[in-house]
Amino acid sequence: MRKVAIVGTGHTPFTFAAEKSSVELFSEAAMDAINESHLKSKDVQAMYVGNVLGDFSEGQAMVQSYCADDIGAFHIPSTRFEGACASSSLAIRDAFIWVASGFYDIVLAGGVETAAKMGTPLATRTFAMAHDSHYEYPIGLTFPGFFAMLAHLYCSKYSVPLEKLKEQMALVSVQSHRYGVHNAFAQFHKEIAVEDVLKGFMVCSPLQLLDCCPFSDGAAAVILTSEEKAKELTDKPVYIIGIGQSSSGKLSAQKDYAPRIRAREVSVKQAYDMAGIKPEDVDLCELHDCFSIASIISAESLGFAEFGKGGELWQKGETKIGGTIPINISGGLKSKGHPIGATGASQVFEIVHQMRGHVEPERQVEGVNIGLTDTLGGDGVLCNMVLQKGW
Numbered sequence: 001m002r003k004v005a006i007v008g009t010g011h012t013p014f015t016f017a018a019e020k021s022s023v024e025l026f027s028e029a030a031m032d033a034i035n036e037s038h039l040k041s042k043d044v045q046a047m048y049v050g051n052v053l054g055d056f057s058e059g060q061a062m063v064q065s066y067c068a069d070d071i072g073a074f075h076i077p078s079t080r081f082e083g084a085c086a087s088s089s090l091a092i093r094d095a096f097i098w099v100a101s102g103f104y105d106i107v108l109a110g111g112v113e114t115a116a117k118m119g120t121p122l123a124t125r126t127f128a129m130a131h132d133s134h135y136e137y138p139i140g141l142t143f144p145g146f147f148a149m150l151a152h153l154y155c156s157k158y159s160v161p162l163e164k165l166k167e168q169m170a171l172v173s174v175q176s177h178r179y180g181v182h183n184a185f186a187q188f189h190k191e192i193a194v195e196d197v198l199k200g201f202m203v204c205s206p207l208q209l210l211d212c213c214p215f216s217d218g219a220a221a222v223i224l225t226s227e228e229k230a231k232e233l234t235d236k237p238v239y240i241i242g243i244g245q246s247s248s249g250k251l252s253a254q255k256d257y258a259p260r261i262r263a264r265e266v267s268v269k270q271a272y273d274m275a276g277i278k279p280e281d282v283d284l285c286e287l288h289d290c291f292s293i294a295s296i297i298s299a300e301s302l303g304f305a306e307f308g309k310g311g312e313l314w315q316k317g318e319t320k321i322g323g324t325i326p327i328n329i330s331g332g333l334k335s336k337g338h339p340i341g342a343t344g345a346s347q348v349f350e351i352v353h354q355m356r357g358h359v360e361p362e363r364q365v366e367g368v369n370i371g372l373t374d375t376l377g378g379d380g381v382l383c384n385m386v387l388q389k390g391w
Helices: 022-036 063-070 087-101 120-130 143-158 162-180 194-198 227-233 262-275 292-301 311-315 343-356
Strands: 004-011 046-050 078-081 106-114 202-204 217-226 238-247 284-286 370-377 381-389
Touching: 004 022, 004 087, 004 227, 004 343, 022 063, 022 106, 022 217, 046 063, 046 087, 063 078, 078 087, 087 106, 087 217, 087 238, 087 343, 087 370, 087 381, 106 343, 120 143, 143 162, 143 202, 143 292, 162 194, 162 292, 162 311, 217 227, 217 343, 238 262, 238 343, 262 292, 262 370, 262 381, 284 343, 292 311, 292 370, 343 370, 343 381
Parallel strands: 046 078, 046 106, 284 370
Antiparallel strands: 004 217, 004 238, 106 217, 238 381, 370 381
């Protein structure tokens, strides 16, 4: 396989209810990525777009075709990817494979979502379609319920007192807001305290309001090219050196592993092995913190902590800038926002900009050479990517 580089990126602000359509949002991010790459729209050979709920939020399917046409990439193959919250990660992974194979030299990939404009009742119902719709949703299982159950299972399996876990989860949210306030693209620009989390509205015990990510609108995109083409376009290429993807069945099928999500461990091992690295080689991680408990579970499965000890990373400050494994310095899904079709591409965007030194000084991590993204879709579609600085 050929080496594959990211040469350009684009990102819209993540907001509560964007005035623009999905096509307009993605086209904006796509043009930024194209311009940063010193390319023209006509140079793009294929486009892969993560989008989950366009049919419901706007009554608009086929966003990928209209995006390609609107940016002037006429008649190229443009494909929509749906893997719940992992949709744009899947799009980028496939773009990597096509470029690595030699079939394409330049591919635009990313994602977009306008879930916030649906309002809470409809958004909650449509998000829940990423659970089993025939047996699990009818008994009341939405995503807050899913992760609340994992939190209780976590306490039981690892003998962690519930009050201790709640404090650890609160620290996850506090850190996300601490860095998100400095991210120009973030949805929330407000710091919070542990007390704010613990005194918040109960969503689904033990998850309180500030343990949960918001509904969001926004888009992100990247340009992937061959190594040879990248050398013509930029002096700061970022290479994708490892990819992984795995999937699990519905929650009831995961009982032998819960609260772990086994697909994550399979996926990240693929990415680590392909890149030839170990968890301790990772300098920066953007992981899927849709709920604060998800961060703790993810950190363990990614190899950053022993099982049952993930919350201690946040307690000891190891996940902050200067810690052993900085996590979600973007603000993560919790503070930056979570337009589900765009989240994976946004994670990649953050790693690239950290490596290039293009983020705000208050949240710049020095010396990032290896970055890891981790995106969870639905009950258990997992995609992980390892990125490496190329200069």
